[in-house]
Amino acid sequence: MKTKIKELRKQRKLSQEELADAVCATRQTITSIETGKYIASLPLAYRIAHYFGLTIEEVFDLTDTEE
Numbered sequence: 001m002k003t004k005i006k007e008l009r010k011q012r013k014l015s016q017e018e019l020a021d022a023v024c025a026t027r028q029t030i031t032s033i034e035t036g037k038y039i040a041s042l043p044l045a046y047r048i049a050h051y052f053g054l055t056i057e058e059v060f061d062l063t064d065t066e067e
Contacts, residue, residue, distance in 0.1 A: 002061040006034045008052050023047040 009019050009030075016030045025044055032038035033048075040048065040060070049056045056062075 001036060001039050003033060003036075003040075004059050005030070005048060008054075008059070012052075019048075019051070022051055 005019075009016070014022075016034075017027045019025075020027045020030045023044065024047065029038065029040075029044075033040050045056050045060055049059045052059060
């Protein structure tokens with residue numbers, strides 16, 4: 001799944017660790033989401049989107065998922 005997390009994080013000059021701490025996740029989880037190796041759970045996706053003041057749809061490309 002494609003996301004805008006990396007670009008949003010870099011725009012705000014946040015490290016993966018800082019974002020992880022802010023959304024109650026690990027740095028490894030943020031890395032895996034950014035590289036597309038892991039799909040965030042709905043609660044985590046909500047926390048990430050809320051942190052950036054955006055909707056889940058604005059952060060995550062939901063059209064790229066398999067059914």
